[in-house]
Amino acid sequence: MHYANTYLDKPVVGDLEEAATEGTEKVLHCMLNTGSDIYQGACKKRGSTLKEEYKNASGTCYMDPRDMAALGVKNWDTVLVKTDYGEVVVNAAKSRDAPHKGTVFICKGPWANTVVSHETYCCSDPTYKGVKCTVEKTDRKVLLMADLMRWVYKKYVDETDDDVVENMESLGELPVYKGRKWEDLK
């Protein structure tokens, strides 16, 4: 059956003007904002949260090109973002809304959740925007959604060590359960 296509591997981002060099800084101190964008929204609401597409749409840190040059990262390199509330490995990409030097943007999703503040200051609403963070280059891989949830919450694994869980065999891009699948119903 021919469906209209709404899938996209990666969000469209601009090219960097200068080739990435070694970089001048090891660690950048930035302001972290989170929120939605159209790529993240389309992928999340379609339900494709286990897929590589969601990892790229939601687990990406949009940066100012000058910040990227300072760190020495190119589009789709990985960076480690740390805040007082946690840390996460995400992709780096040139922001479509640049310039905004000193501010980074991660779309909402499980990746952003690990680093935003749960402080509501008695207002019901956690502080998703304006969190101080550090960004550094890393060789670690961005985890797929299911692997990330396992790494962060460890609800159904006995292992408690972060590094061991991070390197466990991937749960993949399809739901893991015992039972009938969509194809079996036809």
Place this chain on the structure above:
Amino acid sequence: MSYEPPITDYDEIVENCTCAFCGCNCDDLDYLVKDGHVVAVRHACRLGASKIMEDMDQRLIVPMVRGANGELEEVDWDTALDTAAEYIAKSVRPVFYGWSETSTECMKEGIELGEYIGAVLDNQATICHGPSLQAVQNAGYPIQTLGEVKNRADMIVYSGSNAMNSHPRHMGRYSVFPRGYFRQRGRFDRTVVTMDPKFSDTAKMSDKWIGFEQNGDYGFYNAIRAVLKGKKLTQNVVSGIPAEDIYELVEEMKNAEFGVLFFGLGLTHTLSKQRNIDIAIKMVMDLNRFSKWGLTPMRGHFNVNGFNIFMAYETGFAFGVDFSRGYTRYMLGETNTIDLLVRKEPDCFLVIAADPGAHFPNGANQHLADIPVIQIDIHWGPSTELADVVLPGSFIGVECAGTSYRMDGVPIYMKKAIDKPETCRDDEWIVRELKERVMKLREEPNVAPKYVPNPAAE
């Protein structure tokens, strides 16, 4: 994206369907249906089309319960419902969170269950427009419908909202581009201003971008209010915006015939939270001394407003309603989902048509790893990774009819277009079944005993 040929191979067109994505609730969509599936959608934005042509790989098909080894296993509906009902009936402090992507009819069943079992009922407003609802109680609600905006507005302000990314048809269908009765030339008759620290896609389409600094919204609106009241600004720059620009903007706003402020999560998620909205509402009030102005929160889900309207009508409070004492109670910072989870209070969490796994901060979600989680949803999402019981629902507006409320409070009946997968059930049916089973398991309502201040005196 490469060129996509139009879809020509379809059996029928279902016209005038309502989009089940954002608070715009566009009710002019046409679904192209083949073999009981929507294969293409006309008139929808990228988000709406993407949601309606869902990813069947991740569709929740069968009811599931976690087995001993931590893997979800298919069970029949009776077992799944009984397991879920037992978790709820045994709990002391259950939280029923979600409701924004289901119908108002389903909420009706949910509130009965919540009242009986003494639960906290909360929806996504708690993490998005909760501060707006608080501000509305503080300062008032100068709202207008989107139809009025289309026909009358000549000045549109987006503040802390990126409509082009999160409500893509908002500008095209309601606010900026459409030709209205008094705005015959459409876009040319309107001035569009975007206030956002980020040069967002909406800002790129606006006549004016006001890029105040991060967390500068409160100061900036105060400056506008001061100027509106005829005061002179003593600082040359307020929140990163030069004083002369503020004078110029205020003059423009005063001279508009009908202005509307649309505000989004940029205001509610920064440090001043509901005070940002307070001040924005008061600014709109001040503007009404000179001209006609209104405001509308840019609600995210198609029925997030519906839950707030429904709860306010039924219980007197819009969200975060606590039934544990046998009467309704609402206390900011106490009966809201995030605060409850951070304090590790709940001992059972029912999530319906929502995804806390994807949208709650880590600090709150950690508690979900310690307690039973029951999920009613249509797709396998981050919350499914934390769920102990999974009950597959149906897709409102596509597979199931229901009522929803648009961001401006207009109720819209969403009709059914195709049949749901045979193993799924309607959300309304699932919640009603849960309610009946919980009532069987626990014959008395689960609420705290009556408080007697001085027992000896009675």
